[in-house]
Amino acid sequence: MAQSEPQQPRKQRGGRNLPAAIGVGLGLGAVIVASLFVVKVLFLVVVVAAASIGSWELTSRLAERKDVKVAQLPLLLGGVGMLTAGYWIGPQGAAAALALTALALMIWRMSQPPENYLRDITAGVFTAFYVPFLATFVALLLSAHDGPQRIVLFLLVTICSDTGAYAVGYKFGRNKLAPTISPGKTREGLAGGIGLSMLAGALLMQWIIDGGHWWQGLILGGCAAVIATLGDLVESMIKRDLGIKDMGTLLPGHGGIMDRLDSLLPTAPVVWLLLTAFVGS
Structure with a gap:
């Protein structure tokens, strides 16, 4: 009788570790439920943390792969300002915070040589809009x-x-x-x-x-x-x-x-x- 070949472990779709993904998902869900229904404003802290880490991840990958330099401090402070202004003031406050963040990024970048100034500023403004500003609408939902x-x-x-x-x-x-x-x-x-x-x-x-x-x-x-x-x-x-x-x-x-x-x-x-x-x- 021919010897059967050993079975190869089945590759999970997308290359993900499914048990780990489920565990992390359940953990995030528990944090969300606890922050939402215990003290509502705690969920705003969760959103601020997620937006801040997301902005850092995106700008870090831009720096690693494209050598794009985005100023982290004004982006971080601007993101916190957008989210808190959206929650306590409303859409007008969030829009004003986005404009001030863009201005801060432009001014901050002036301390470095002018080469690639427009490229770096464009990436910074894009990140500010894509991550913390869009996340501001979560804060607006929460404020109702x-x-x-x-x-x-x-x-x-x-x-x-x-x-x-x-x-x-x-x-x-x-x-x-x-x-x-x-x-x-x-x-x-x-x-x-x-x-x-x-x-x-x-x-x-x-x-x-x-x-x-x-x-x-x-x-x-x-x-x-x-x-x-x-x-x-x-x-x-x-x-x-x-x-x-x-x-x-x-x-x-x-x-x-x-x-x-x-x-x-x-x-x-x-x-x-x-x-x-x-x-x-």
Whole structure:
């Protein structure tokens, strides 16, 4: 009888350590729930920390791969200013903080030689907008009288978009969505993500949002799923340009903080805008 070949360990999809990813995800979920429903403002601290680390990861990769120098201190202080101004003042405060951050980055860079001045400033302003300013809309969601419920809605429709896309794409995916950017994404997966996100949006809008209706949740969930997918593709484009797989290694099985924020950041302003239109701010 021929001797059977030893079975090779099955490679997990995406090269991720699935048990570690699940453990980290559950841990992050516990932190979020505890900060939201114990003392609401503690969640703002979580958002500030995540945005600060995400900005540091992005600028560090830019420096390593493209030799782009972004001033860390004004970017960090500006990000904290945007988030706190958004929570306590509103959109006008966040916009003013973004403008002051851009000005601070331009002035700070003047202490160095003029070579590549425009390149470094452009990267700094882009990072300020992409990470802390988009995260400001999470602070705006939190500042409402039912802020914790709005945050739960925002997080779950985004998570359901990712989960539905992964499950349906893994089982039925045949047609690539954007093969040159993210080969793993399929059109079938996108449809699954939109469907699950719309279902979650309809249920949560009806049950936990004051004055919300199920049909509003369908619209919100569908828009959130599309924007979350586009946000994921945007970060994939950035990583392909930089020639890296992950933005960092802080979260085992997930990569860096930015690798978890890629779909959340662009979804936040869409969810905030639709909730403001449907039930007020």
